[in-house]
Amino acid sequence: MKMESIVPPLPAAAPVAAPARPARRARRRWTPARIGLYVFLLGAALFFLLPLYVMIVTSMKSMDEIRQGGIFALPLAPTLQPWRLAWSGVCTGAACDGVRTGFWNSVAITVPSTILPILLGAVNGYALSFWRPRGANVLFGILMAGAFVPVQVMIYPLVRVMALAGIFGSLPAIVLVHLVFGMPVMTLLFRNYYCNVPHELFQAARIDGGGFWRIFLQVMLPMSLPVVVVAAIMQVTGVWNDYILGLVFAGRDNMPMMVQLNNVINTTTGVRQYNVNMAATILTALVPLALYFFSGRWFVRGIAAGAVKG
Amino acid sequence: MANVSLRKLNIVLGGKPIIRDLDLCVEPGEFLVLLGPSGCGKSTLLHSIAGLVDTDSGAIEIGGRDMTDADPSERGIGMVFQSYALYPTMTVEDNMSFGLRIAGTPKAEIRRRVDRAAAMLQLDALLRRKPAQLSGGQRQRVAIGRALVREAQVFLFDEPLSNLDAKLRAELRRELKLLHQTLGSTMIYVTHDQVEAMTLASRIVVMQGGEIQQIGTPLDVYERPANRFVAGFLGAPPMAFVDGMLDAQGRFEDDGLYWLPAHDARPAGRPAVLGIRPEYVEIHAGGDLVGEVTLVEPMGNHQVVWLRRGRAALASLVHDARRFAPGDRVAFSIDATRVSLFDPVSGNRL
Numbered sequence: 001m002k003m004e005s006i007v008p009p010l011p012a013a014a015p016v017a018a019p020a021r022p023a024r025r026a027r028r029r030w031t032p033a034r035i036g037l038y039v040f041l042l043g044a045a046l047f048f049l050l051p052l053y054v055m056i057v058t059s060m061k062s063m064d065e066i067r068q069g070g071i072f073a074l075p076l077a078p079t080l081q082p083w084r085l086a087w088s089g090v091c092t093g094a095a096c097d098g099v100r101t102g103f104w105n106s107v108a109i110t111v112p113s114t115i116l117p118i119l120l121g122a123v124n125g126y127a128l129s130f131w132r133p134r135g136a137n138v139l140f141g142i143l144m145a146g147a148f149v150p151v152q153v154m155i156y157p158l159v160r161v162m163a164l165a166g167i168f169g170s171l172p173a174i175v176l177v178h179l180v181f182g183m184p185v186m187t188l189l190f191r192n193y194y195c196n197v198p199h200e201l202f203q204a205a206r207i208d209g210g211g212f213w214r215i216f217l218q219v220m221l222p223m224s225l226p227v228v229v230v231a232a233i234m235q236v237t238g239v240w241n242d243y244i245l246g247l248v249f250a251g252r253d254n255m256p257m258m259v260q261l262n263n264v265i266n267t268t269t270g271v272r273q274y275n276v277n278m279a280a281t282i283l284t285a286l287v288p289l290a291l292y293f294f295s296g297r298w299f300v301r302g303i304a305a306g307a308v309k310g
Numbered sequence: 311m312a313n314v315s316l317r318k319l320n321i322v323l324g325g326k327p328i329i330r331d332l333d334l335c336v337e338p339g340e341f342l343v344l345l346g347p348s349g350c351g352k353s354t355l356l357h358s359i360a361g362l363v364d365t366d367s368g369a370i371e372i373g374g375r376d377m378t379d380a381d382p383s384e385r386g387i388g389m390v391f392q393s394y395a396l397y398p399t400m401t402v403e404d405n406m407s408f409g410l411r412i413a414g415t416p417k418a419e420i421r422r423r424v425d426r427a428a429a430m431l432q433l434d435a436l437l438r439r440k441p442a443q444l445s446g447g448q449r450q451r452v453a454i455g456r457a458l459v460r461e462a463q464v465f466l467f468d469e470p471l472s473n474l475d476a477k478l479r480a481e482l483r484r485e486l487k488l489l490h491q492t493l494g495s496t497m498i499y500v501t502h503d504q505v506e507a508m509t510l511a512s513r514i515v516v517m518q519g520g521e522i523q524q525i526g527t528p529l530d531v532y533e534r535p536a537n538r539f540v541a542g543f544l545g546a547p548p549m550a551f552v553d554g555m556l557d558a559q560g561r562f563e564d565d566g567l568y569w570l571p572a573h574d575a576r577p578a579g580r581p582a583v584l585g586i587r588p589e590y591v592e593i594h595a596g597g598d599l600v601g602e603v604t605l606v607e608p609m610g611n612h613q614v615v616w617l618r619r620g621r622a623a624l625a626s627l628v629h630d631a632r633r634f635a636p637g638d639r640v641a642f643s644i645d646a647t648r649v650s651l652f653d654p655v656s657g658n659r660l
């Protein structure tokens with residue numbers, strides 16, 4: 001029973017990068033199986049990239065050019081006008097100042113809706129793993145059960161509760177809702193992480209005189225960076241991509257980008273401006289997309305961790 | 311330096327009694343080793359002294375003060391764990407000073423204590439490193455240093471050397487003994503390794519099933535085991551056991567295969583189990599018993615020769631270069647004054 005290291009996978013210590021491959025496998029041969037594999041992978045990549053390509057070229061065409069058909073054709077006279085319009089001019093309901101208000105609303109919602117659930121989930125996971133209060137398992141079970149109840153079921157009761165509390169349709173309301181719905185997964189994530197931390201580390205900190213908060217803030221939280229990153233990725237994408245909760249709870253002044261995008265695209269008056277729609281859609285998807293690109297390996301881990309939520 | 315006294319201690323974990331009515335007194339400056347197989351409750355006992363496990367009844371006194379329900383940090387203890395339990399995000403220096411910083415010790419005093427501990431443990435050059443950059447032996451030194459800077463009254467060790475390889479283990483074991491000689495602090499040390507127990511302890515406590523089987527100096531426990539469990543647990547190769555009878559004169563006999571002359575202190579006229587340690591089985595031409603060699607284990611500086619006589623397998627330590635082969639019939643004798651006798655039913659020493 002050898003515990004090699006008390007050091008949990010800190011970012012530098014635990015890259016997901018491929019392990020060193022034996023030298024004899026370094027030279028690949030082009031077997032039919034391998035060629036088939038590449039054909040399949042290329043096909044899959046095309047399948048997912050083609051819509052993105054269409055979106056980008058369409059967003060840079062004028063409406064006249066779009067009406068001529070040929071959705072795969074490159075723009076004859078590339079223009080950024082649709083992007084400008086989407087960002088700051090298109091009508092998103094009553095107002096016509098683009099999706100930028102939605103963007104900043106989404107930022108205002110996402111930042112606290114990421115930080116608060118992570119902090120609370122970390123405290124929960126820490127308390128459940130190390131302090132094991134009476135009934136901790138029951139509490140954890142209830143929290144997990146919460147993860148399996150569909151969001152839609154809870155919307156009406158939550159609306160009533162918020163209205164009663166007088167915060168319905170405000171920024172605190174939508175943040176609170178995201179906090180509540182994020183709690184089970186955040187807690188599970190941190191609990192599982194802390195369960196792999198040797199209990200002796202906690203005991204050593206107790207002997208050194210650490211209390212609940214000091215051990216959390218000075219010992220456990222600093223070594224939680226990997227799981228914090230994973231949690232942040234999950235929470236940011238989840239909150240940014242949310243439509244229904246934002247629509248119901250955020251209120252008219254805090255409509256997130258996703259709701260405004262829907263308003264832009266599903267407009268029933270005037271001409272459908274496909275180029276503006278495409279630009280607005282790409283703008284809305286930009287934040288999660290950037291997250292995918294800049295956090296590659298962490299994101300894979302986030303998906304793997306998310307796989308347990310059922 | 312402080313004494314530790316446990317009175318009528320009971321610990322139940324998950325509905326299972328782990329420690330039962332245990333009394334134990336640790337003298338100031340003593341190096342007490344708790345020895346036993348895994349699951350015997352020795353670690354739980356140590357954790358209860360540290361305050362990491364709640365007791366169900368009984369009292370724990372450290373340095374004459376009742377500490378039964380005190381917080382771990384108030385007990386004046388320092389503890390070293392098997393997995394080192396260093397704070398991975400802190401440097402060696404911060405690891406050692408964490409407790410002092412929490413207690414609000416003045417900076418100069420922290421500096422003095424850390425420097426002193428670092429010098430004692432040859433950690434001076436490593437103070438700025440993170441635990442991940444240290445070897446296993448260095449990590450355990452830091453963990454010991456962390457206990458040292460607390461200037462604890464009692465040091466607790468929970469199998470501190472079990473994660474190290476054999477060579478480092480022996481090295482650190484000697485360092486620990488030197489440290490105890492230098493500091494003279496009370497130390498309580500849990501292990502399942504009898505070599506550590508024998509070499510380090512001023513007294514050994516052998517435990518099984520949550521109860522103390524025997525307390526005594528290493529020599530005492532080894533030479534005069536209180537029962538068959540202690541006799542079998544200590545010693546490698548283990549003690550051999552032979553069932554037989556003690557006659558009216560106190561002579562031991564087993565179907566004419568084994569016999570021992572009478573001895574004053576020995577009870578008479580009852581069944582008994584004879585316990586023989588390998589070092590008291592001597593192979594020589596003048597031996598009064600004959601056995602067959604079944605196995606030879608060369609150990610470099612000596613060899614272990616396994617003999618069969620009757621149903622018993624006896625090991626004999628041979629310290630010269632004589633050659634034996636399986637199947638050889640050799641004469642040997644048993645040092646009758648050094649054997650142990652046990653009750654066949656209770657297993658207790660007669």
